[in-house]
Amino acid sequence: MAGYDGTSETPGYDPTALERWAAEPDKRPGRTAFQRDRARVLHSAALRRLAGKTQVVTPGTRSHAWDASPRTRLTHSLECAQVGRELGAALGCDPDLVEAACLSHDMGHPPFGHNGEQALNDVAKDCGGFEGNAQSLRLLTRIEPKRFVPGPDGEPVSVGLNLTRAALDAATKYPWPRGGHPTDPGSPKFGVYEDDLPVFEWIRRGTPEQRKCFEAEVMDWSDDVAYSVHDFEDGLHAGHIDPNLLYAEPERAEIFAVAIGRYVPEDTDPAELAEALDRLLGQEWWPHGYDGSAVAQARLKDATSQLIGRFCLAAEGATRQAYGSGRLTRYGAELVVPRPARNECAVLKAVADRYVMQRAEQEALRADQRIVVAELAEALVARAPDGLEPQFRALFAAAPDDRSRKRVIVDQIASLTDATARALHARLRTPLG
Known part of the structure; x- marks a missing residue:
């Protein structure tokens, strides 16, 4: 299925690095493959949603400093991208490639920052756990709707943003599955869920095991x-x-x-x-x-x-x-x-x-946030497909077993902003009938 898409060559990167899971022509000849990658990430809904997700201080709060609106996941990602683009270019990397990786590295993070990540990991313990970096890979290669290909039964299957192999590899901070940390098997950090291993293995084809690019x-x-x-x-x-x-x-x-x-x-x-x-x-x-x-x-x-x-x-x-x-x-x-x-x-x-x-x-707020995530997951498990957005409702209906349906619910929660998580929690916690 994978193939080189024929976009302009990029010095320092061979055709293997420029391959996409699903080959596709460029609508604007002359662009490099990595310029396309950067544009796709920049225009994605998942990147925009980061504006409503906690970095350190909850979005929407203000201090006594008149201009001190706190940073969000989006502003952090933009600042990370600016730093990475310049540092990467100084070292000979393609700057668009590094910028695309920096913009996308946090896209899978859930509402409420790392606190939400830990709470959602508890929710997902029976379907493979949750890790923001693994969720970013899942989002880039499956959830974010940009490119579809025919599946085995002829039905369209999402391949996410269909980024190049090099862009997906560059966004992979932890290139191993759960329990695969090279020095600490008990580490909670990992970069791919079990059911995303096929695309991960394609990304990592021919690379040194467990080594970041x-x-x-x-x-x-x-x-x-x-x-x-x-x-x-x-x-x-x-x-x-x-x-x-x-x-x-x-x-x-x-x-x-x-x-x-x-x-x-x-x-x-x-x-x-x-x-x-x-x-x-x-x-x-x-x-x-x-x-x-x-x-x-x-x-x-x-x-x-x-x-x-x-x-x-x-x-x-x-x-x-x-x-x-x-x-x-x-x-x-x-x-x-x-x-x-x-x-x-x-x-x-x-x-x-x-x-x-x-x-x-902040600890009192974090405790409340953990309750919101846990109760939201409980309500979705009990009431799904009610509460699921159309995209996740369809995936829930097509899921073959309880484990897969639980993963769809986790994907839905991870996609929410802080505010939409609280709003959906309030709606679903209203008694039925």
Whole structure:
């Protein structure tokens, strides 16, 4: 079924990388295959829905800062894409390919952020679990309606956005199924559900087992850079992070305790993280004494630019030192991120975690969100196909068994925004009759 679609050749990528599951001609000759991929992701409904999904702070909430609307999954994905496009281009990757991967990497994430992901994993324990990255692959290759092909019985079967092999590979952060983590079989992170293995095996044909392609590594680091820097920025804007506390004990010890095991390896010495934080605090552009004034906001915006540049240049320089000045693509290289840069990035994540995500009111909100997901799933199981959108209603009707029907319900819930999840929950929790 797969085939090269005849679009313009892209330096550094062979025809195998440009193949699509279902070959198709280009409506606009002259475009590269990766320009088509980027356009398809950018125009997808799934990307637009990310505007209503939690990044760290729930969409629609505002702080006392007049302009501090919190980031959503969509704004994060756009910022990740900008970082990844420039870093990838500097290293020789096709920039449209890296941008498409960055835009699509979070498309499968459910309402309520990682909290919703954990709640939906509990719901899906009897049908293969739930993982946002595996859901992204499922969405890109099956759920998002763009291209259909005839099935075995002649009925149309969705192949999702029908992206190139290289684009799907670049969006795969965890190239293994559930339980297949190369060093930790118990890890909750995986990139493909069991019933999506055929397309996953097609994507990974001829690649080193369990190894990310170079573009996926660029996407992954760009993701880390974007959310560490911007979550820190949002926390300062909202008044949740007091920059003076970053000099004080025991506050620093608490930050390092959050980082170790979650953002850096368990054996990391807190003194190493203290050095990383002190390096950042020692920069002339660091937003010392942030008070929300216009001048302070401008300094903060400059600091975010400085941090992004610092982290990207560190990776670019170390990778070039290891591999030279040529074009780096696919499996010809691995991204090298120096340990000091990773530690600095991790400290920023831990600061946002400690002062934004661990606030008491946030935990109360997360508990309520988990109840919404659990009760919504319970109601859909009891009442489906009532409550399912037409696309999922048809899939539910065609599903061969209870496990497959449960997966359709999980797909429906994952597609919802925070607001539509609450609205559907309220409707379905109304007693029947």
